[in-house]
Amino acid sequence: MPTTTYIGLGSNMGDRTGACRRALELLSRAGHVTAVSSLYCTEPVGYREQEEFINAVAELETELSPRDLLTVCQAIENELGRVRLVRWGPRAVDLDILLYGNSVIKMPDLLIPHPQLSLRGFVLVPLCEIAPQVVHPVLKKTVAHLLHELKDTHRVVKCGAA
Numbered sequence: 001m002p003t004t005t006y007i008g009l010g011s012n013m014g015d016r017t018g019a020c021r022r023a024l025e026l027l028s029r030a031g032h033v034t035a036v037s038s039l040y041c042t043e044p045v046g047y048r049e050q051e052e053f054i055n056a057v058a059e060l061e062t063e064l065s066p067r068d069l070l071t072v073c074q075a076i077e078n079e080l081g082r083v084r085l086v087r088w089g090p091r092a093v094d095l096d097i098l099l100y101g102n103s104v105i106k107m108p109d110l111l112i113p114h115p116q117l118s119l120r121g122f123v124l125v126p127l128c129e130i131a132p133q134v135v136h137p138v139l140k141k142t143v144a145h146l147l148h149e150l151k152d153t154h155r156v157v158k159c160g161a162a
Contacts (some may be wrong), residue, residue, distance in 0.1 A: 002031065002061040003103075005069065006131060008096040008114070008123050009056045012044065014081075016054040017160060019093045023076055024162060025060055027095075030072040031062030037126035045120060045152075056162050057098065057126040065102040066100050070110050073097065098123060102137045113137060121152040 007027065011019040017039060027033055037057045044053060062069055073095040079094035093122055098114045105112040113136055124147040127134075132144035139146065 003062055003101040004034075005031075005060045005062055005100045006098040006127060006134070007058045007060055007073065008094075008098050008127075009058065010042075010050045010053045010094040010096075010122070011092060012053040013092045013147060016051075019080055020054050020056055021162060022080060022093060023093050024056075026076045026079065027058060027060060027072075028061060029067055029076070029123065030064055031060045033058050034061055035059035035130040036162040037129040038158045039160040039162050040122060040126055040156050042122040042156045043154040045154055053122065053124045054159070055126060055156075057123065059130055060162075066097065066103065066105050066110060067107075069097060069100070096123075098127065098133065099137070102135075104137050118146045119150075119152060121147075121150055121154055121156045124150055125156045 009020045009023050024036060040055045042053045042055050077093055077095055096114050097112055100115050101114045103112055118139060128147045130145045133145050136146060
């Protein structure tokens, strides 16, 4: 039985839009992409001295375990040129597992739901576009409610179709 997952995508190096679109294509290795948000131009969070990001969220039906899904996401990042030098720094592409069904997973290198999900506009805005009624399994609030409560003031502006 497939599990509905949500994957956050982001890029702020090179052809940002192209990188997000290519990552979406490659996600088919992990399952069936059933919905994709618009693309959003967003201000960087954390490390501020870098280019704007392009962000989106994809809904994915997968038969993979969370660990195997993480492996596929990291392989896609590597294939598209991701190099990890600075925490929250520039990246060719970034894929984050935001939600994996109703699962709560705590491993040293994998936390689901994503620990920053409820605090980041660049995640909540595109997620709310495609899945406003999905419930955060820990906070027990819908994505729409989390977006309504959001205190993050970083700019998130729709800038195209994925």
